[in-house]
Amino acid sequence: MDNLFCLRCNSEIEAGQKSVAVYMFAQTVGVRPRQKSSAQRICFCPQCSVSLAMGPPPEGALNAAAWQMMRELVGAHPALNEAAWESLRGNVGLFLENDSEDAARPTGTGGYFEF
Numbered sequence: 001m002d003n004l005f006c007l008r009c010n011s012e013i014e015a016g017q018k019s020v021a022v023y024m025f026a027q028t029v030g031v032r033p034r035q036k037s038s039a040q041r042i043c044f045c046p047q048c049s050v051s052l053a054m055g056p057p058p059e060g061a062l063n064a065a066a067w068q069m070m071r072e073l074v075g076a077h078p079a080l081n082e083a084a085w086e087s088l089r090g091n092v093g094l095f096l097e098n099d100s101e102d103a104a105r106p107t108g109t110g111g112y113f114e115f
């Protein structure tokens with residue numbers, strides 16, 4: 001099984017690691033023979049999932065559709081938020097272990113996101 005990467009931040013998502021997978025396929029309608037494309041799997045790490053869901057709607061119909069799905073998941077249950085929070089704490093410990101003031105502050109202003 002090949003390893004996957006978060007589409008937004010490109011961090012590696014190992015098998016069994018918490019993440020969000022977006023499956024996408026295309027299918028013909030009203031056309032014979034009916035055709036169906038293979039499915040693409042797009043992955044987001046918990047931080048990016050939450051970040052995207054909390055952010056403003058992105059440009060583009062496909063991006064907006066994915067954004068709506070993220071909002072649905074993130075809004076339905078705090079599990080994803082907790083996973084993002086846990087990994088954020090892990091990263092903060094790695095990079096800023098000697099500066100607790102900065103560690104408490106989220107990095108980046110997060111205005112606009114791209115899929």
Ligand SMILES: [Zn+2]
Pocket residue numbers: 006007008009010011044045046047048049
């Ligand atoms: Zn990510």
